[in-house]
Amino acid sequence: MSSGFTVGRLVTFTGAPGIGRVGAVDGGTLRVDFFESVAEPEIESHTVPATACQQVRLKPQTRVFRHNPSTGEWLAGRITNHVGGQYFVQFPNVEYHFPVPEWELRVRWDKPVRDPLQVLASGGNESGFLYNARIPMLRNLVAQRAVSANTPALLATAAEIYPHQVRAALTVLSDPVQRYLLADEVGLGKTIQAGYVILQTLIDNPQARVVIVAPDSLRRQWQAELRTKFFTDDFPTRVRITSHESPEKWKQYDESDLVVVDEAHLLVQDRDDTDPTYRALCGLAHSASKLLLLSATPVTSSHTTHLGLLHLLDPDVYKWSEREAFEQRYNHRAELANHLYSLSADFHVLLPSSIEMVKGLLPQEDTRFDDLAARVLELLDSEGNLRDETDMQELSARVTELRAHISETYRLHRRVIRHRRAGVLGDDDDSALFLYEVRGRTEPTPLAVESYDPAADSLVEWQTQLWGYLLDEGLEGSRSAYALALAVLASRLGGTSADYLDALRWRVRRDEDAALRAGLGPREQRHLTAPPVVPHEAKILEGLEEQITDAHHVTELNELVDALLPALRKGPRVIVFCGPGALAARLTERLSARFPKVAFLEHTRRTGTEKSELAIRKWREHPAQSAVLIADDTAEDGLNLQAASTVIHVRLPWSPNQLEQRLGRTDRYVESSQQRQPPAQFVLTDAEGHSGAWLSLLVNGYGIFADSVSTLQDAIAQGLAGIWAEALEHGPEGLTEAADTVQAQLADARAEIDQMDMLESIFDTSPEGNRFTEQLGEFEANWGHAREAMLGYTGRDGSSGIQIRHSEPSTHRDAFEITPKTLISPHLYDREKLTEEMARGTFNRNAALKAPGTRLFRIGNPLVDTLANVVWYDDRGQATAFWRADPNHRGDPEPYFGFDYLVEADTAPALELALKLPHAQKRTQVEAALRRQADQLLPPFTLKVWVPAGDTQALTDEALRAWLDAPYSATDHNYNSKRIHELLNLFDGPTGYDVSARAAEQVARAELERVTNLADRCAQAQQQGRERLTVARAQAEARQAAGRLLDDAESYLLDVDVTATLVQGLNHPKVRLVSATCVLKTGLRRIRRGD
Template sequence: MTDPISAVAKGLCDSPEYYEARRPFVDQLVRQRSASRGYSAVLSAPIELYQHQLDTVSRVLSDPVLRYLLADEVGLGKTIEAGLILRQLLLDDSQATVLVSVPVELVHQWEGELRNRLLLDDATMERRLRLVPHDETADESGIRQHSLVVVDEAHRLIPHFSRRPELREDLLHTKGLLLLSATPLHGHISAFLDLLNLVDPAAFPRDDLDGFRERVEQREREATSLQVLASRRANLRQRGAVLDGLLVRHGVDPVVAALVQECRSTDDLTAPAWSDLINYVRETYRISRRMIRHRRNSATTEEYPVAGRQATVVAIADPARAVVDEFLEQYRDHLVGRSACLPFAQAVLYGLGGPRALMHHLERRLAAEPDSPEAVPLLDRALLEATVARLQLTDTSTRLRLAIEVVQERLDRNLKVVVIGTSSDIAREFLEFAKTQWDGLVVEHLSGVERDMGERNVWSFLTGPGGRVLVGDHTLEEGRNLQDAQVLVNLDLPLDPNRLEQRIGRLDRFARRTQPAEIVAFTEPDSDWVTAHLRLLDEGIGVFDQSVATLQRKLGELFEDVLGRLPCEGSRAFDVDLPALRASLEDERVEIDLLEELESVTAASDFDEAGLAELRDAERDVAGLRASFARLTSARGGIGLRPQEDPRTGLVRFGVEHGDVISGVPDDRAEELLPLLARPRTYARDVAISRGGAAPLRIGDPLVDWLADYLHADERGRARAVLRRYAGVREAALWLACDFLIEFDPAYLGAADKAARRRLRRRGDALLPPTIVRTWTDSVGAAPIILEREVLALPFDQGSDLVIRGQVWNDVLSALPDWRQLCRASGEAAFDQVQAMPILTSVPMVAAERASQEAAARLAVLHARSQWLRSASERASAERELKREELLGQALVQGTLRPAVSIIACGAVVLWPAS
């Protein structure tokens, strides 16, 4: 029914019960779409709403080219961001398919996130979503046919290109590509270029590493320059020197030139021109506009909770330590003049991990085959055999026993404890001790354990009640979410500080708790080796105080330097100038922070503070949603799903089973609906978050979307007519109620595909949120407010009101023989009233101006960036992007300036003399 007014005029009306049952729910749907800017995947997923994650989703999905590097700092939720993007893609297009490639040890974790936090069920994952480990991606066929490919820990997929070079070509030619990496800016420069080349090959050719390095170094210098402009302490002379430099680098950009001139013309160091210039240069000349990076403690992430860390150092008096330290010194003497850095470093690693770890390491080397990399040269065998014999005659279990005591103390406090050892042998021995001590509370994740079993163990550890223990080795050190654990016990400390940071980072990430993660490390005061190593990690690097993830490159250099000096200097290799090291690391942190801040996103696109506040207000209206859904699914004129809300859990289930008749739904449509009722739902977002697998009743949920589609197709409730007795009239009077839906019109995009229109409509919804306007008019004009409120808008009263049907039509038409003409005239009066409202006068003009400014800003950025592209292919690619954005911008302005207006329901109320 496209014209409800004509339907009323022709008498094609039904009971007002249908309209009154459906109206509140339709209002909720429009409000949800408005508040969420059309991102139904966000609303219908049981996740907490954070500004930086919503910003990432909107930036990616509003772009006609779906190719991005998501580079949020560790622990800020890149998995959720990518999951929401792929979920929206699957919701928007029933034919879309997605491939997700992750490291093998993260497959189970991703499966859990996709099912429990993104509610992608088994059927979807079987038909439209494939999740594969990195080492199987190289053998995957049809990569280019997927709508989107998502690669987690993307830097770890790059080595697979050497085995199958065509994999790189496949990724370069996918329709959409999301790469996830937390450390692109401070890893190896070539790896960074590799990632950017995959998402934007024209702007980042792989054969120009020197040019890319120069670009990064230029941004590092520019970061310092912009810091001067932002500093309140910098005077006009210092700022003037920075302005000169900006003109040298970006003077061909008219926006930069104009802003520089504006800055020069003012003596006010707080004038808006300074921040305008900083923000423009930041956004326009970022290393890549296709990299999105948010940082902790920025404006958009300040609400995001991160666990933090604090250290507990436990001293050991180990009777076998002297044997270990003596061996390390003797072994070092044996290696003089030989290139055996790696074997010695391994001996040091296991020696620092305790006598028992070293004993197992030496036993394994002595048992190695002669042609094995671990084989022991003949001249070293006697020393290694003698050391093993001495250790076998000594008590080497002191560290394990103390670790058991440490864990016991935490279990007594009902804490979840992760125990990790570099040595899988020691981790397994601890596991045996632990199982004897706490049978039923201990699970393992060790190399050699079947992967699915290990993942189930991690899940049971994280979700099981009370204190528990998870024992692991290196397989737990990267990419895994263990923030629900409170304690990390290190059976040893890796030589590589980046490895230790990865290990600690499993717990120091997003977490809803007040206490930081406790990081337990063991020291041996009588050992120069152990104390020097711990002092370097603690006092020199500070890895136990705060995250050092941004120092990856510098710490890698430090690690290589220590490794090189170990054979010559022994434990003294750890004795670096600690104050100087801290200072150099702090300088590195400042430089990285400046560059990261320059490259990070600080302003939300669609979800600014006001937009986020509107969304959260809508989410808090649980009572309104509950009442509207209950009315639709329980009242006369609705759809009989019989929802039942458990007051204890807040979960909603439905009293409909297969074979039941669903009132208000034809049998053929009921067959579509019944399977959608199995999943538990909830009105409240916090209930959905706390209850695994429960879905918020929001647009994007299959049930809610089915109801929305059904109400759109079902004609009932669209046209109604009622006779109402009223003492205030002496003769019958017709009043018409019209519900207008006013929304951004994406039709101005022309013959674009549906996906492009959906993306544009979301941008339009952010500028001109959809709204429903209701009018009451007669053939002359709008109803008086008092009459509307106290008479016309009252709900249908079965005791006194009459549905106009049968004989009542004859009475009404006798009293109002010009019924059709009155309906048309009243409808025209309703249109005139709406056309004069701000929603169709001033509001679209303001929205169109904002759309114009947004489009101009995007075009300015793209145009400025194209100026420094070097190759013809890069410039051609930029030109295509400019034209595409220009068309989108024009459609965005037109669609907001001239919104779509449609009547979704119409009702006639005939006021009848009371006598």
């Protein structure tokens, strides 16, 4: 039975390494041969069923090689047309298009050029102009890989470069097991860190399934960030964003390549492994190849919260069935943290006793602790005083090193990354380039409504009568429950009385519609209904309902607007926080009616998520002098609203933790110089009532308008019922008088947190992390080099690049267009997927930051990556031969061979070991992670070596090397197919040329260490790797011995073995030939016209 194919047909099939040629037909089976170069025309063959193959029609500009059956010669050209079953090919230096039958053509397979030397030795060289275009582009691509440790996401993301964010992302992406908890404090950019990981996951595998689980209110912000900073829409698969509120949908995302859970603590707190939502999250997390949990959970949170999070990361080590043992380990760490806190150079007299106490908690096998402790103690005398010659700075450095060892060794889980504001905001004080700033906070200005507020008086009456009733009935023990009811009711005061009335209706009558209108969440509803209703409450409610009419609500709104006007006029970007309930919607309507020319934008449950997100976008981009965003509680979690210049709080939440979330919307990283000052704060308040007293306590007790209290949220929550109980017993004065109590509680909590945080935070005293970020900064400062290399390769100003059309629509903006004349084989890129938007952008990071949504032309950008593939896969520019005249040269022509090499660390030996790591599921993921580790130690680089033909040593004459390195120009003369015999004759024919070229390349490799700095680079990388390895091995062995503290030592030791194998191979890097050149140095020659 005929297969329908004949020998010579060009075909492809699923999984084929490119376009192949049918080499033989055996019934229904084909042998498909693949072409590497004219030196290796059949590099690989596949036997496949004919039914699995599809015939290929070559498109114009496809690079082909014609094998002349008469002469046996090979000639490269490009397809111009296909007519009547044969192709028309444009060959070099031929004016017409030559008809060629398909069976005489070959197409190079889609793999990097294996050996440019073979191409050169076989006479397959091309014009030196192609070398001029390719090699600078290749070197710049290697430089980008080196500066980013093979992590293009760091370069392609349109975001500021900050050390703590880069370190976190690189730590995750360099780990063969990418399951991490990112636990930075609020406002430090966990979303950016996660975005780097998301983008790199898609770059490594464009078909990857990526899922983000986020609160519904944050889904569109995630979409905007991914679209405008990380450009994830450029990939064929969409990043899916599902909500916390829809766990029933999570099952469909099982087996994802990456799962990111934002605000993960919200799905873990107050839950255990029996909770259906948590169980659904476990199913999703445990099935994923990679997992990122984002949570600002304090280090002092309950052990069950930590167990819940760590179980998501590693269910085999952190088991719910062993929660008691986990609690013991958790508590033991607290004791260690307490003693670690006392290790301070400032109190050097106490250091000997502190070291002794810490040593008693650690396993005897921790010899590195002993060594580091001894280094500290040798600077002190027997009484703990500094020795005479001791430098205080040296003592401080050694104590820091000792504390760092304890922190990195005994953290609860080594795949938890936690940065604190205090550490990050002080990072790189000497480098303005990396200064991470947040807007900060300022004490609020009170705003008052002068008229009578019946709701505020009603609450005072409610509280006074309630406390009297509890005293009369001997129910003082129930005051905490009633106190929380008071707190919720107080949070609905201010602006209008409608929400307060509805909250009271829910408490007294269980009116569900009223609860909905008042925006009462499940917890607030419980607080209002938990304590029994007492007799006077119904009467208070009825009296208030009689007093407050619809007309009164209108009056209240008008008076509220009048009170807000001084703050609203501050502009230009104003946020009005109204808290939960109907107030925000009613206020928007009233303001819009009174001031129709002002942009009042609403972010509420009533408008819905989509319209609310649109409102934020309009508020940010509004061209008018003033834009006002009016929001209920839907805008208080996760949103980036740091563009605000004025913040107005019509109501304050009853919990400082919720207010912290609200303030965190504007107290975020600085995006522009205009944001270096904190926004002005205003609070609507009744100075004599509960709202005024609560504001006073928030300012003077909690200090929440001065600094973030995010790390104190557990301590605040534990003491909150007691604080509101003071208000229940003593009225508003009970709140103002609690300031000292609150300050003392928070001071104790801070001390405990500082102790534990010293153990759990990332403690990196090595300079490598910041040095890496500085290298990124240097690359960005020299962005023009990347632009020049790419414009040279694409063919700017009519040069002999690959002829991609280039334009400059505006300053620092570039646009590229692949046209029918572009010299790229169409099968090397997908024109439909390479959209116009992907080919428009900038090389200047600052320009991209000023225009959100502007792409950066770096590796990781689809256009740049397409060109990078062409650089590696297209053979043009990889082999060059020409003669160059030197007016001063006398005597016979002198041939020289030049070799460009790529040097990189060899990861192959470590790969097989790394695949044995627990949770190391995918070979490609592990391979990429190891490559990033290796590139941090030994960044890849290029070298060029020249060897005189027939010599046994590489060329060291700097002047001659510079002459040979000069770019190919119009005065040089390419040895094309018509002239190549002139060159071959100098070597007594093709065989002699081949032998001489190969001998020269062997000399070049042997001479690499002598004529370049290869040996020094490798030795330095290996030394740095061994230093890291010594520390890591000591920590791993200490963790293994500290079983009562930790439980993941076995995998840590295997990690160390992987690193050891990687480091061992650094002195034997891979040296890959990427280009071969032959230059014939001659004196001046008479040239025939047309040469």
